[in-house]
Amino acid sequence: MIGRLNHIAIAVPDLEAACDQYRNTLGANVGAPQDEPDHGVTVVFIELPNTKVELLYPLGEDSPIRGFLDKNPVGGIHHMCYEVNDILVARDRLKADGMRVLGTGEPKIGAHGKPVLFLHPKDFNGCLVELEQV
Ligand SMILES: CC[C@H](C(=O)O)C(=O)SCCNC(=O)CCNC(=O)[C@H](O)C(C)(C)COP(=O)(O)OP(=O)(O)OC[C@H]1O[C@@H](n2cnc3c(N)ncnc32)[C@H](O)[C@@H]1OP(=O)(O)O
């Protein structure tokens, strides 16, 4: 069911500082910040040869990552995003297996303009999982 690793997301307390570090200290190809109000975050993608890093910063009062940053004030790995061919088939199969799909259970359009869903971290060894339909 899951395919390529699309990205690994890191929640950061200072987006500009994290971008500077990846660009200047790590010499990475750092994209421009994208506000994603429907998801309550500002994201920056860092293109790597074999996957992407997604830097996350809270956007708005109801950001779903605010609690994470309160618990992890220096930041931390927030989620892993795997690619799937059919997100509704994947969702229904995961629900049938008793996995918790977060939010309404309906996919939202993510930062790449593709449908995404999130699966509860407690069902995946403490790892928040995002699925993106490609
Ligand atoms: C623009 C879209 C972009 C893209 O790639 O396209 C994105 O990736 S958007 C990313 C931001 N959106 C989301 O993360 C949506 C899904 N996340 C959520 O719904 C929440 O973050 C949730 C429910 C996972 C956690 O919310 P919150 O921390 O407010 O709730 P709890 O305190 O009840 O947490 C429950 C339990 O889970 C632990 N937790 C929380 N976040 C994570 C995490 N990222 N990884 C692992 N574990 C996590 C939290 O510590 C609690 O554990 P407990 O032992 O009960 O204290």
Ligand SMILES: [Co+2]
């Ligand atoms: Co993501």
